[in-house]
Amino acid sequence: MRNNCYIGIDTGGTKIAAALFSAGGDILTQDTVLLEGAGGSDAAALMKILIRSLQEHAAREDLDLRGIGICIPGIVYHDSGNVWAPNIPGWDNYPLLRELRAEFGDTAAIRIDSDRACCILAETWLGAAQGCRNAIFVAVGTGIGAGILVDGRILRGHGDIAGATGWMALQRPYEEKYDACGCFEYYASGDGIARTAAEIAKSKTGYSGPLSGTALRAEDVFSAYRKDDPVARETFENVIGLWGMAVANYVSLFNPEKVIFGGGVFGPAGQFLPRIIREARKWAQPIGITQVSIELTTLGKDAGLFGAGRLAILQEKKETS
Amino acid sequence: MRNNCYIGIDTGGTKIAAALFSAGGDILTQDTVLLEGAGGSDAAALMKILIRSLQEHAAREDLDLRGIGICIPGIVYHDSGNVWAPNIPGWDNYPLLRELRAEFGDTAAIRIDSDRACCILAETWLGAAQGCRNAIFVAVGTGIGAGILVDGRILRGHGDIAGATGWMALQRPYEEKYDACGCFEYYASGDGIARTAAEIAKSKTGYSGPLSGTALRAEDVFSAYRKDDPVARETFENVIGLWGMAVANYVSLFNPEKVIFGGGVFGPAGQFLPRIIREARKWAQPIGITQVSIELTTLGKDAGLFGAGRLAILQEKKETS
Numbered sequence A, B: 001m002r003n004n005c006y007i008g009i010d011t012g013g014t015k016i017a018a019a020l021f022s023a024g025g026d027i028l029t030q031d032t033v034l035l036e037g038a039g040g041s042d043a044a045a046l047m048k049i050l051i052r053s054l055q056e057h058a059a060r061e062d063l064d065l066r067g068i069g070i071c072i073p074g075i076v077y078h079d080s081g082n083v084w085a086p087n088i089p090g091w092d093n094y095p096l097l098r099e100l101r102a103e104f105g106d107t108a109a110i111r112i113d114s115d116r117a118c119c120i121l122a123e124t125w126l127g128a129a130q131g132c133r134n135a136i137f138v139a140v141g142t143g144i145g146a147g148i149l150v151d152g153r154i155l156r157g158h159g160d161i162a163g164a165t166g167w168m169a170l171q172r173p174y175e176e177k178y179d180a181c182g183c184f185e186y187y188a189s190g191d192g193i194a195r196t197a198a199e200i201a202k203s204k205t206g207y208s209g210p211l212s213g214t215a216l217r218a219e220d221v222f223s224a225y226r227k228d229d230p231v232a233r234e235t236f237e238n239v240i241g242l243w244g245m246a247v248a249n250y251v252s253l254f255n256p257e258k259v260i261f262g263g264g265v266f267g268p269a270g271q272f273l274p275r276i277i278r279e280a281r282k283w284a285q286p287i288g289i290t291q292v293s294i295e296l297t298t299l300g301k302d303a304g305l306f307g308a309g310r311l312a313i314l315q316e317k318k319e320t321s
Helices: A040-060 A096-104 A115-126 A176-180 A183-188 A190-203 A218-226 A230-254 A268-283 A300-320 B040-060 B096-104 B115-126 B183-188 B190-203 B218-226 B230-254 B268-283 B300-320
Strands: A004-011 A015-022 A027-034 A064-072 A075-077 A082-084 A092-094 A109-114 A135-140 A144-150 A258-262 A293-296 B004-011 B015-022 B027-034 B064-072 B075-077 B082-084 B092-094 B109-114 B135-140 B144-150 B258-262 B293-296
Touching: A004 A040, A004 A300, A015 A040, A015 A300, A027 A040, A040 A064, A040 A096, A064 A096, A064 A115, A064 A300, A082 A096, A096 A109, A109 A115, A109 A300, A115 A135, A115 A144, A115 A258, A115 A300, A135 A230, A144 A183, A144 A230, A176 A183, A183 A190, A183 A230, A190 A218, A190 A230, A218 A230, A230 A258, A230 A268, A258 A268, A268 A293, B004 B040, B004 B300, B015 B040, B015 B300, B027 B040, B040 B064, B040 B096, B064 B096, B064 B115, B064 B300, B082 B096, B096 B109, B109 B115, B109 B300, B115 B135, B115 B144, B115 B258, B115 B300, B135 B230, B144 B183, B144 B230, B183 B190, B183 B230, B190 B218, B190 B230, B218 B230, B230 B258, B230 B268, B258 B268, B268 B293
Parallel strands: A004 A064, A064 A109, A135 A258, A258 A293, B004 B064, B064 B109, B135 B258, B258 B293
Antiparallel strands: A004 A015, A015 A027, A075 A082, A075 A109, A082 A092, A135 A144, B004 B015, B015 B027, B075 B082, B075 B109, B082 B092, B135 B144
16 A cells, blocks of 8 residues: 655745645655746746646655645635735735646645644644644734634634734724734734834934834844844833733633744744743733643744645545545 | 423523523523522522423423523533532532533433523524624623634633633733733723723812712713713723724634624613724724624623523534434
């Protein structure tokens, strides 16, 4: 009997990563292609090339390809299989599932899901949330999103857009600047860290440190923090407070077993975890906070890729059960 | 063939209400008993008397009693069937399910659930959430709790205490006064409305209106609002803002189809619904807010009782399926 294998594809704004997985989660081979601005059916064509190449690898190794899972940086509409990804041109209700099924539907089960969903799936499979039925992955990168597992299943909501935690209202009054991305994300995403630092630097008369310039990035704030810059210190004081409030709200509403921070910012913000936990303890439902473990992802940048592999396995089981 | 019937029991802090339901949700007969401070096994004994009386009614009418559902003002631990209800003395991990099964387990399926869960169940059965798979019932009374339906199932969380929305962090900085009940509940529950009014009255030099006294109740604030009292106006301005932020956070996290306000405060706060919706629109994920309908309960004070009846029906189906 041949061993089963599965393809996982992680689509980002700049590249597509792909891996061939064993059922146990080992990566048998992997490959990456740069998008270089490609969108629409060109981006889908690049994805198909990657899949074909892994398909051929599987055939050469005499492995049985059973499923293909795709991770998308945006929204997947589960009724249609269409996708919306703001960073890939032309992927606005793009019929990705239909396209992939036309070529690969006879050989393997195919499933597409959002990066949020893939990250929490990956954590339950190989990461910090193994064995959990109620857990939340908070992805803090350019923006902020959450993958939410409720009683063993991904929370999708009425229109497949649950987990838009960047829009959480955490401090009053409302300001127009929140319009584009929401209050929490405005201050506490990667871009938000830079915005918060710029606002604080501007308000500090006489400050002429490294964060007084324009076009700040989150990296600049982390770097200034390492040099004990007062604006960077105040920025993280502020942002850590918001991360703690967010965790508290997840705990009070969802009563999860784990809250896991990941994304590009965690990363370097991992050093703040004890302070985030302290902030969360202040606000959260007091029994719920004793039942949760607040952790950092152990999968790093590969959470989406592993999640796509897991999707493929779950979809195969679904279609053959 | 005899018609089926079901018993629903709604346990409050001061009384136990009971009804015999048809499968379609008609109340065939109902009864109430005052607790008068009874707790522990005395409270359970009063509940058993009510159940026996309805059992006899069913027998007289030649109805087949299939299920008993119990609504508890607190937490139900689903593994043990034990209950915790802060307003009933001695119901601190009290083995209610075991007690009821000992007497009625042979005749009917029995299920116990929290008032939060019962209220959202009632709404999906006979109220504003019929046909919904993703909906939230916000019960604003002495405290604030939420019954949350995710993909057709009640959200329970890891330790059966999900929905503790009164603990939501909505404004900074943290203040010690939130310790006992959480930030949202501190200002925006029934008791919170009175607290907010008292704080505002105290801060207004020269104010000597109806809200300048001590021992305010929410009713006093509603009554002063009808007379256009400035402290009452400012109180509701404040509280409406928080209710709107809470709705926004449900929308962004859960992407529900309905958010339904109920509990003793809605009731009189129903007049503010358009303003709550306006506030929610400011903060919420902009697509999610177009997919949700924000409404008032149509079941009034009977939501818990109807929910208990629904529990009984669902439990029967579960045990016979």
